[in-house]
Amino acid sequence: MTDPRTMNTQMAARILGSPADPVPEAGYALRVVRTRGRRSGEPRDTPIGVTRLHDRHYLVSPDTGRDWVRNLAAAPECTVLAGGESRPCTAVPAAGEEAASVVSTYLNAVTVPWALRAFPVAPDAPVEEIAAHLGSIAVFRLEDRS
Structure with a gap:
């Protein structure tokens, strides 16, 4: 069995090497989220589904202890990548009804x-x-950085 780090690296390479599927409303599409390592400061790429709801884009994790989540909590600037596209963003924590609605949308799309x-x-x-x-x-919630 392949270890999770190797699987993530392989999946990220596949996402980056393929044309980017659009993120449908009330759905999701695979992307690579590049964060800054909270201890190392080095770029960290994570394959993840980006969810779209009410024309906004979101990242969802079932576990707040995942590295990419902790990296974004420490430094919210990130880049969303796929198939030659690069979108600089700031990841803003969502809460309450907004967050619950996004999780529901994600669970129903996956x-x-x-x-x-x-x-x-x-x-x-x-x-x-x-x-x-x-x-x-x-x-x-992913907000564009200009």
């Missing part, structure tokens, strides 16, 4: 079983149930 199992709620969970788990789920 079809990968292992990704869904990582969340503390089911895809059909009501927004109120999702809101009760937001302490362990990270949601960032």
Whole structure:
């Protein structure tokens, strides 16, 4: 079995080497998010699904302890990459109803079983149930840096 770091590197290379799919409204598309390592300061690339809701783009993690989440918490500037596209962004933590709605949208768009199992709620969970788990789920709104 391949270790997660190798799998992430391979997936990131595939995303970067393929044309970028558009991010559909109430859906997601794969991208590579480049953060700055909170200890090393070095660039860190993570393959991730970018979710779009109400014409805004978001990153969602079922675990606030993931490295990319902690990197963004320390330095919110990031770059979203795919297929030759590069979008400098600032990742702004989302909370409350906004965050719960984004998580619901993400869970209903994703079809990968292992990704869904990582969340503390089911895809059909009501927004109120999702809101009760937001302490362990990270949601960032991506704002363009100009």
